[in-house]
Amino acid sequence: MLKLAALAVFVLASLLDVSQVRAAGEQVVIGTIEDLSGVYADTGGQGSVEASAMAIADFGGTVLGKKIVLLSVDHQNKPDIGASKFREWADQQSLNVLLAGSNTGVSIAMAKVAAAKKVPFFAVGAGGASLTGADCTPYTVHYVYDTTALGNGTASAIVKEGGKTWFFVTADYAFGTQLQDAAARVVLANGGKVLGAVRAPLGTTDYSSFLLQAQASHAQVLGLANAGTDFINSLKAADEFGITKTMRPAALLTFVTDIHSLTLQTAQGLYLTTSWYWDLNDETRAFAKRFFAKMKKQPTMAHAGYYSATLQYLNAVKAVGSTAPDLVMAQLKKTKINDVFTKNGYIRADGLMVHTMYVMQVKTPAESKYPWDYYKVVKVMSGEEADGSQADPACVLVKK
Amino acid sequence: MTSVFGVPLPAILGQLMLGLVNGSFYALLSLGLAVIFGLLGVVNFAHGAFYMLGAFAAYVGLETFGMNYWCALALAPLAVGILGIVIERLLLRHLYQLDPLYGLLLTFGIALIAEGIMRGLFGASGKSYPVPDALRGGFNLGFMVLPIYRAWVIFASLAVCGATWFLIERTRLGSTLRAAGENAALVQAFGINVPLIVMMTYGAGVALAALAGVLAAPVVQVSPLMGSSIVIVVFAVVVIGGMGSILGAVVSGLVLGLIEGLTKVIYPEASNIVVFVIMAVVLMWRPTGLFGRESP
Structure with a gap:
């Protein structure tokens, strides 16, 4: 049965x-x-x-x-x-x-x-x-x-303005390390130097000790190879500990919602690279x-x-x-x-x-005229400029 | 530049300062745990959850009622303390006669439920709580900028720990409490309402956790997981200090915070486990912890 x-x-x-x-x-x-x-x-x-x-x-x-x-x-x-x-x-x-x-x-x-x-x-x-x-x-x-375009946009803009020595605070997984590598390549290619890096776990809430390590390196640029709330928390802490006064933060991946939560007061002057902005x-x-x-x-x-x-x-x-x-x-x-x-x-x-990528700078509170008016265009990069004119040879689909 | 072990002195001092801030949280949290264990014999695994609820109470107070930080500092521990009292009344008190393991399981279950509910309500990523205006900015100590808020955390935590220690070890109320913990039947015979004392003590311990939560809200992201990530370390702190010893909890909280900070300079990879290594060593050498007494 x-x-x-x-x-x-x-x-x-x-x-x-x-x-x-x-x-x-x-x-x-x-x-x-x-x-x-x-x-x-x-x-x-x-x-x-x-x-x-x-x-x-x-x-x-x-x-x-x-x-x-x-x-x-x-x-x-x-x-x-x-x-x-x-x-x-x-x-x-x-x-x-x-x-x-x-x-x-x-x-x-x-x-x-x-x-x-x-x-x-x-x-x-x-x-x-x-x-x-x-x-x-x-x-x-x-x-x-992709991380290549982000490096070519933000890192190259900063290194060309004299930010030659870098210390990275990196999200500890595939994305963070690839972003750090992409940015470091651009820094080195433009005659800059990477003084060190520290990896913070995804979802870290208290960045203070990582940031003190960055500060001790005496680098000019604080490369934030992270995103989302990780980026928000690390930049906020850098501001709180006065590190943004001695080091210039490089936001290697930033979304407009991040700027919204950070507020212009904290985020003003940042360079960032984006493929799209609502107010274009x-x-x-x-x-x-x-x-x-x-x-x-x-x-x-x-x-x-x-x-x-x-x-x-x-x-x-x-x-x-x-x-x-x-x-x-x-x-x-x-x-x-x-x-x-x-x-x-x-x-x-x-x-x-x-596709086209834009290097943007975050406006100052005085420049911002209406809600969510956060970016001004610094540079428009063609797709080839952002990502190179050749397909990635590491990909098996690309004929060598 | 002066350096120790090849590490520049400012870096060491900076990390030690941060260690002191973290240690303040450890001290405040382990204080509540020690009070509850010392007087009730309950291993309160929900302590991290109450800490988290304290932070969320401050956040909700601000977002919904526009309650400022200073009010939250008073009201959030009160609200969460009352919740603790309700839990003690309804659930925990039925377990005092049983093996301590049952209390542990109950409070662990409560922690999981509280976490799950908060995750459902607020999501896992957490909310940010602004630093109160009066405590913005920082002191320049030369080797680092110490945000005023973090200095306040150290001060507030030391003050609360000191006051609690004084209350329990040096006042008549404290001696009544300790006596009730040692021999409830005898104290009851003197006409003292022991169940009431036990209930209030649990409420007070829980309120201490919530107070730590409010203090932590502007420093870390207010998230449902903030409790479970810190409570394990805090348990290690309590074990090292000696279960139930108030002085032990406070001192080992601060010292372990400092040691953790120092480890971050010398060998950062070990900073997450150094507390547990110390716990293992202390337990081998002194099974009752540094300040613990042999149980009668």
Whole structure:
């Protein structure tokens, strides 16, 4: 009897499975895996999911006559959670594309799943340049910015103004070390020197002892190779301990929401590199206004990136008339990207989306005329200037 | 430049100063733990959670009611202390007759629940609490800039620790408390309401944790996890000082903060474990801790 019941359950379960797969075939499934609760929840987080939803709504909610479904989950900055959720969605939900980010370590783990499952993967909020280098896959698109561009923007601007000796406070995982390496390369290439570095765990709240080490180095520049609340906490502590009076802080990755929490009083004068700013032109302002109405804050470059990546994926699906991953990837790689996020962007052989980057300076409180009026453009870098004109030779996809 | 072990003196002095700040928190937290253990015999694993709740009470007070820092310093410990009293009344008191392990498990469970609730309400990343205007800025000590707020933390913590020590070791109320801890039945026979004393003592210990939380709010990010990350170190401090010894808790809190600071200069990688290494050594040498008495 028990055996029979077990058999019935098994049969029912397998029927259920089939019906789920069929349902999934009738829709296009877009997944977002983000840091919804941790140090990057403000720079990416729920706003990223919302931006994707906006793109789907703008696209009309359907593609090829199929309904577009958006899934989202919190990776909690844990690579194993991100990768296993991605695998689960690919196996059970017929996931068509993944947009994910804010955390390079998690993104590297997810890129491996993308390659194994052949699911296009847009790394949106993460920075590590290795995503299109040693860790590249045929299905990865690195979308918003990478550590190379950040180094070429911020570090080179500061070193050219005479900030020759550097000490880094670095987030202790893949992103921090890659960002420090990228910045250090630029510093050395411009005749500067790196006097030392200290690694602080992700999510450190009290930076005082790390900062005293930085101060003891007597370097001119305090390189903050971190992001999100890590960046906010370290800069705040540097200000509190008077270190910003003797050392010039270099914000190697900054989002507009960080400046908002730091306030201009603390952040004024900082150089930073960004791929997008809400107040660049009428088009960006219009997008920002819609986003603000939903999230009560201005969109970061990651949010605009999520919107754009979702839209570009759907455009590609529509153009090839299929969600077949290889067809869609080929279409993406041969199409110029023109939307609110960037103009004339293109996806390189290694998967990097090459586009304009801006070196910005944070305004002083006197210069800021209205809420969220935080940046002035110092320099516009072409995509090639930011990321080099050649694809990364460390990537196996690049023909040598 | 003068240097010790090849490390410049200003760097050492700076880290020692920070060690003193951290030590002040250790002292204040282990003080509450020691009071509760010494007088109730309860290993209060929820201590870190009450510390966290104190910080959140200050944060919510500021965000929702516009309550300033100084009011929070008084009201947050009061509110959290009352919560502690409720927990003692409803749950903890039923366990006094049982093995201390049950109290430990109960308070650990309370800590997990409190953390989970706060994470659900406020997210894991934490909120920032501004330094009060009156305590902004810093003193230039020559070797470092000491933010006024951190100097205040050291001062406030030492004052509270001193007052608590005096209250328990040198006043009539304190001797009643200690007597109730030693032999409840006898004290009860003198007409003293021991359950009331025990309840108030637990409330006071919890309030001390919440006070440390309010003091910490402007220094660290107010986050649901702030308690669990510090409570382990604080337990080590209490064990080193001698379970239940008030003087031991305060002195070893401050000294361990200093040693931790020094380790950050000489061998930073060891700074997270130095407290536990010292704990192991102390336990081998003196199983009752540095200031502990042999149990009767």
